[in-house]
Amino acid sequence: MRVGVFICHCGNNIAGTVEVAKVAEAARMMPGVAFATTYMYTCSEPGQEEIKEAIKREKLDRVVVAACSPRMHEVTFRRTVEKTGLNRYFFEMANIREHCSWIGEDKELNTNKAIEAIKLAVEKAKQNKPLFPAKFKINKRVLVIGGGVAGMQAALDCADGGLDVVLVEKSPSVGGMMARLDKTFPTVDCSICILGPKMVDVSQHEKINLYAYSEIEEIKGYVGNYQIKIRKKATYVDWSKCTGCGACIEKCPSRNAFDYFNFGVAPARAINIPFPQAIPKKAKIDAQFCRQFIKGKCGVCAKFCPVGAINYEMKDEIVTEDVGAIIVASGYGLIDLDKLPEYGGGRYPDVISGIQYERILNASGPTSGHIERPSDHAEPKTIVFVSCAGSRDKSIGIPYCSNFCCMYIAKQAILTKDHIPDSRSYVFYMDIRSPGKGYDEFTRRAQEEYGVQYIRGRVSRIYPKGKKMIVKGADTLLGTQVEIEADLVVLATAVTATTDARTLAEKLHISYDPHGFYVESHPKLRPVETNTSGVFLAGACQGPKDIPASVGQGSAAAAKVLSIFSKDTLESDPQIARVNTNICVGCRKCIGTCPFGAIEEQQLRDGRIIANVIETVCAGCGICNSTCPCGAIQLQHFTDNQLLAEVNALCLT
Amino acid sequence: MSEKEYIYFPGCSLEASAIEYDMSVRKVLAALGVKLIEPDDWSCCGSTPAHSVDHVFAAAVAARNLAIVEKMGASTVITACPACLSAFKKAHLRMKKEEGFKKEVNAILDEPYNCGVTAKSVLQILVEDIGPKPVAEKVTLDFPDLKVAPYYGCIINRPPEIMEFDDPENPMAMDNLMTSVGVKVCDFAFKVECCGAAFGVAKRKMVNELSSKVLSMALDAGANCLVVTCQLCHQNLDLRQGQINNTMGSSFNIPVLFFTQVMGLTYGYSPQELGIDKHNIQAEGLLKTRRPVEERIKEEQEKAKAKKPKAKKAEEEES
């Protein structure tokens, strides 16, 4: 066996604290090593050429590169090696940067450690076996979870690119949060006017199959071949008949249902259509408010529906769809007002959230766009906005900035002045965060052209006095305390992950951060990928994000899917578990331990029961390998023999 | 009812300026079948002066008492005074968390404290250990005209990570307790606003201003009485009410009672037994309106009867 060792300087990253020449010298003495050299940047084109030439010249059959982390460049070097005709699994990498040169300052110790790391890699490489990936066909359909602006953009881009799209939206209509907004910053154009056409496109596109009022029940499979179970929740209205005429809503006697779309600004009926532009524009019953369900008698809507669409017996329905990739665009939530007791949130009706105010400003909202406060429907003249209400507050577990509130506060203050010219708006802020294109100009406009009073400081308490809300706070620029008698207080409530974000992540096998936002594969270089291949992210489910950023991610995720679907087959990773049928005693321990359900029982012709790994499901985690009492199940490329060779190299020589 | 037993730490003010708080605590807890045991040779909790000078010393003064309780074989000590409570909890938590600090403190003490005692307020055990039902069962008298503003003050539930009880911004324990004994409670926005605390001597005017805000908010909320959990709040709001009127040009005349006094009144004790006659602002007018609770029950039943036909009609209209 002839092993070649290539030691990288990585500029000064490695050579600065490791004596690479000495390492090469030591490597040449290792048993089996036929050639060792150093290079400035091994990953560069000439660096890779050098490897290829050395393989030919020195007749190498194993290659070790001692450089950075395999997460960085293992794939690159495997490809280099493969180009010379060697199996790519004959390549090993020794990490002498992240594990060595970057963390130690003592050059001599570092050099010794680098030598040992290479010793392990050489011994492992000598044990390596050729492995060959299998090819499998991909199902070129894509699932998009969430029909907000990010999800719709992704769905439309995929569909326009010729893919069949399954779009699953939890609520009765697509549109997400953007459908609730009045105008959008920084252009102050009407939100539904730019979103409405997209919603119509989604519903009319022949390649998009929309499941509204539906949720993901179960996800099975792997990139290229997923089986999805979708729960279509019972609407108690037959949508194939419903024309959206609204006759039922008008007659419904249960007038105190919670209005989810309007965030409770005004009550809704038990049977409802969330908003006039809803897609699909179909009615549904909220059973917890419906008299037919609570009291067992009513039937008013059934009596008045001209097409006989009402069906109180309707049950949830499970449908299955097969797809090859998934885009998650499930958006965000907002912290509840009653989590902010110092501001009287949830206690005083005239302390509302930004999204509630957005609905009050909206011409198709519950007040038809007339600004009135909830307590007595009077037009407020003094409005106080409180930024960072819950955001950047470690004490309630939300240390992060919610990203877009500074901007929408400026927008809402401008709109308030447009609606009520003799009104005064105050904004309490920590700092104004407006780094987008045209954004800072926008917040300046609010102050300079619209006379919005920005007070730098926090609010300590909000309480009622007569018909007014007293807002007490500090003005840290003037160094004084201030008290403002407000008619209405708007809290820019913190952005959170959706309540079911974690459950969905577990179904998808993707990771989430401590706050429930989904984690991208690399914060800079792979922003819409996840560490689960075939699953991509778009929009605010990955972190608070405004519309332009969400739309950008929607398109990016679609491009990623189109790119993997540009091939007809995918290669499976051969680094999976395999059972040696001669050794397996059929104890089934591995079956119980596999977190992916990748092992099944198999009966051999002689009647023996043994374990069998389902290749396409195994994720290569290796838990079974360490569980098996007889060493019958081995994770390829990380077998017991290979790992022991490394241990022996370190401990016995 | 099962007999309950607690080690009870009165603290210095409950033996002197706020002796009526102590009287009412003992009366109410006795009525609820709770036995109180006062530790022998208890001493100063440290209060404000100690911790403004030295944290180790402050903790030692508090821990001396906790060590006595520990030696009695108890794991809980209760106190009515929020300042004692805060001193105990602070010393206990820091000693439990920081081994070095514990050593420093114990070095000063004759008997070491081994961090085995949880301090709780009288309010907390009423809410958590006894519960609203037994509390309500003891009520014999009703106050039709009484409407209280529950005022918690600043420390009984703050900072939350130390006091570990109730909501720090909108506490409800006393509100709920008052409701349990049949007393009307108003939605009071200044539950945890500052009364001026211990600055009554050093910065009298500031304390008067702050306390006056609390009083006027109570009146705005429609209350005719404040209930408090802290004798220092009581002092600022009751004893200094005349002073407030002089400084601020106001004319407040609103009684301020300890929550245990209000409970005692509904349990049938006389104002003298509960020490209410010791207060500066007298509550006589309000107290006169007490009546047997049966009368209220009868009244409510009659009201319900009168309402029923209407309700029935409305239902018929709907269907």
Ligand SMILES: Cc1cc2nc3c(=O)[nH]c(=O)nc-3n(C[C@H](O)[C@H](O)[C@H](O)COP(=O)(O)OP(=O)(O)OC[C@H]3O[C@@H](n4cnc5c(N)ncnc54)[C@H](O)[C@@H]3O)c2cc1C
């Ligand atoms: C008061 C306010 C004002 C704003 N104003 C502006 C503005 O002027 N300009 C601007 O750029 N941005 C603004 N924003 C931000 C804007 O709302 C977001 O940038 C945008 O909505 C993000 O889009 P999204 O598609 O990622 O998420 P969302 O809009 O939240 O959409 C997510 C969708 O997924 C669905 N969903 C959730 N979970 C599931 C699940 N498990 N299964 C299936 N479906 C699911 C939801 O029902 C929803 O339809 C504002 C936000 C607020 C709160």
Ligand code: SF4
């Ligand atoms: S359910 Fe019937 S009445 Fe209601 S909107 Fe649909 S068609 Fe109209």
Ligand code: SF4
């Ligand atoms: S390697 Fe992991 S996924 Fe594969 S069979 Fe073993 S436990 Fe299951």
